[in-house]
Amino acid sequence: MNRIEGRVKVTGLATYAAEYPVENVTYAFPVQSQIAKGRVRHVDAQAALAMPGVLTVLSGEDPPPLASGAGELALFQSREVAYRGQIVAAVVADTYENARAAAAVVRVDYDPDDHDVSLRADHPGLYKPDHVNPAYPTDTEKGDIEAGLARAAAVVDVTYETPVLHNNPMEPHAALASWDDEGRLLVYDTAQGTTLSRNTLAKVFGLPKERVRVVSRHVGGGFGSKGTTRPQAVLAAMAARAVGRPVKLVLTRQQMYDVTGYRTPTIQRLRIGADAEGRLTALEHVAYEQTSTLEEFAEQTATPTRIMYAAPALRTAHRLVRLDVATPSWMRAPGECPGMYALESALDELAYALGMDPVELRIVNEPETEPDRGLPFSSRNLVGCLREGAHRFGWEQRDPAPGVRREGEWLIGTGVAASTYPARRSPSKARAVVQDDGDVLVQVAAADIGTGARTALTRIAAEALGLAPERVHVELGDSDLPEAPVAGGSMGTASWGSAVVRACEELKSDGREGTADTTEEVQGDAAFSRHAFGAQFAEVRVSSVTGEVRVSRLLGVFAAGRIVDAKLARSQFIGGMTMGMGMGLMEETLTDEEFGGFLRRDLAQYHVPACADVLDVEAVWLDERDSELNPMASKGIGEIGIVGTAAAIGNAVYHATGHRVRELPITPGKILMF
Amino acid sequence: MKPFDYTRAASAAQAVREYAPGTMYLGGGTNLVDLMRLGVAEPDRLVDVSRLPLDTIESVRDRVRVGAAVRNTDLAVDPMIRARYPMLARAVLTGASGQVRNVATVAGNLLQRTRCAYFQDVTRPCNKRRPGSGCPAIAGDHTNLAIFGASEACVATHPSDMAVALAALEAEVHVTGPGGDRIIPMPGLHRLPGEEPERDTVLEPGDLITAVELPPPPTGATVYRKVRERASFAFALVSIAAVLDVGEDGVVAGCRIALGGVAHAPWRAERAEQALIGGPATGEAFLRAAEAELEQAGPLPRNAYKVPLTRNLIVSTLEGLAS
């Protein structure tokens, strides 16, 4: 169905965080560290304070008190600098222009130390974290990898690398904060979850939760970067307290690269052995990643390898190093996305080593139960996706020989990769109440970051109530609503929807109102391995003259439970695949080894796909029934679309050219240097 | 952004009279406003020349005069330009986006600054922005920077597509300024960095470009091709504007090759041109010419790919023009 908020979005009336009309508003602009490691010796705000319109300068010289003293949000609580770009001061002024101009003249003196910003697989600081995001075991091992490799008919031992990637939602991270006379804090925030943002701000400021309210009615994309509370929310609130007026803070696009998280670069080594029939004899996946000195974020890069293929010997491991960099964080399918890029590329290499069709190779290794824990799958239709996709894509006619199809200067190739993402849910609350006109109001502190949550929840509630969707009104994006988890981990709809259904069920029996808290229900979920699966097919054209790669076709086939809304689902899948194309071909943030921090911090240098890049992209899905998931029988679909796309494209580039680029992105330069 | 005064000039002469150190001329603003917001450009005063009556495209005998304030879009869609200088129309159309082209002026396009990451970041050294501070691009990110004519002080590239076509067309840049009027033949407007990378062009302080004059179109087939990893809305990795005139006898009578994305200025591949003129128009000759040009290339580790890219592009482009 059409998006409920469609009309306000196309008429420009939808209010995003920085857009609420607030009287007497002031503007804050951050000052960022110009060293990557060391200490702030002194912040000289004199010149800035003398500039027109400047109200105050915040810094560690007179640190505004916070209840929590460590991590990315503990602004100005320490003089230590953990990375270049960290916020070390901020100016508040009457206008944006004045705040920004004054921020440029705040003088910060440092005692710099030597920094280390480079991830290497042989870094002496590598360590084994206690767990990986969100709570997976760091390592797993079963069977004997070396023995499996020794008896294999074909072995691949390959290392893949992925760069720093930035979420780059179109809406910059922003906050508009104000305190009322009773000391209550209101923040319009770019948050993927208002409950979590409220709880975080309450903790940082040492306030009871009831005294903080976070509102995020419309969020201009997040892709994980707005899942955790970001410094702009803390800084805006801190500044508003300091000047006694509302404060608006919108990060610049460049600042977003520094302080809103990013996908860790990865170095991934895969060793895979298979017998002559293609059955895996050993599968090992070791990932090397970075985190900061402020906080630990250990991405779950190798975890998809634990569930994908049957192998008698299976080992996965994650090693982390603390560098003088910003803390990496969630970016669309953290773990699964880079991990499956490497696994599915390596599997393509194995298919060539065996002389076997890559679709068949995956089918041959379909496991009966989850390879890691031996749990039954609640449902698993990877094989169905591969077969359906192969049929639709015309895979049967494919000649596997690389580098032989040519139209003029353009080499043509096709590739396939599998896709997967966990189907989880979290406890949520919801309320449904009959209004005076007989329509039903549904309340849940969910967030619509572009996923269509309002629309999906409307359909879910309407179905549960037996009402027309027009008679259901969903209210979300406000922490004063019933508490709900973030829009993240592809579990928004599953989590919120479960609570909405239960609330609606109670309303039906009560006749007037229903409330729900799914904590017990979710804790009681039976032990299954729950995942969505998919198959991605790509056709590329590679210029033999310039190395330019154009993706002429992308097809994704997914098995993701019951699809709540076909129109929204297709958009989610296609959007994820489009972002995956960017990862495959152009997205890359460089780490500045000399000065620390990042380079290419804008959208002219960090390329995301433009309209002209996206030709024929299509997504379809299988009709999958799975009664073990949630009342909607749905699996999350926000992330699976990006998983596997880059591998399918890379495999197609190999098929087109005979060159295997093992470091993303696959740029013309890398193709030409073969 | 540092505070500044703003005034709008009514004529080119008035604009030049208004000039004083610290003054900058504002055209469409698509690069200058961008640089001011970054703190890279910090004028005390802007003299807005975007609405000067320099916005016409006129045929003057066998030449075409393009006013400096003509918007990029209007240049590219002009019927005369499309018919007589398709290479120029094509180059302009590959630059930036429709929104930018609607506003950006011809003079502003020529005078846009490099997109080197260090130049655009005032917190890092850059000899072009802060002479003497160093060039971190040489040891750092120079993936999209120069392979020809760079110096130890600067490896920046000029980002314009239009300027590359104008270099091949041997257009004349008309300038007025405190020192009077003069004409600068392309590709002579832009200079190599040498010891003074802060100077992009040969213009003197207060100089104002008033027009670009196009000589009669060269004889032969022409083409503009731009290479980029994103299909649109991206600066060139390398681009080429080429003219090839092959006689009935199969001998190259005329050849012009201008390259973008490889140097601090649009780069005329003179060695390649000279190698070709008077010789056969064969793939082998094109390859030898390209290699002759690339002998003087000085690639760095991250932009070494531009050597085979330039070679392939020259050969493939000339082959296309010859057939």
Place this chain on the structure above:
Amino acid sequence: MEITLQVNGRPRTVDVDPRMSLLDLLRERLGLIGAKKGCDHGQCGACTVLIDGRRALSCLALGVAVDGSEVTTVEGLADGDELHPLQAAFIEHDAFQCGYCTPGQLCSAAGMLGEPGPSAVTEDLLVDPGLTPEEIRERMSGNLCRCGAYVNIVTAISEVAR
């Protein structure tokens, strides 16, 4: 400096700091939040408006430099309650997700539909091409959409361009 603009058909006189972009003027002074700030450097297209009928980036236009211009923002596209055909098509074809690039996409498309001449992908520069999907993709490439709604954006615009 005092400037006067016609914004969505209404004269608006504002005293502005010369540093203020048209985008910030619209958003912070006139309460018109439709034009979005995505990058503030002309690299994303979210701030696209029509200036004197042509699509342009309001982040790169100084307010003082557009004094006297007519500006149309996404708020001015609809005719009262009647959506502009592009707006209706965007809703129908789900041509947006988060909606943040959408006002820029719409203004850009509205301007693009009226732009004559070839584009970078037009084979024959002498012939004004029809708005094929390929032409639309090229002409709309100045408007980035991180949600990846391009496929649907092209479908929606194609429907209106027909």
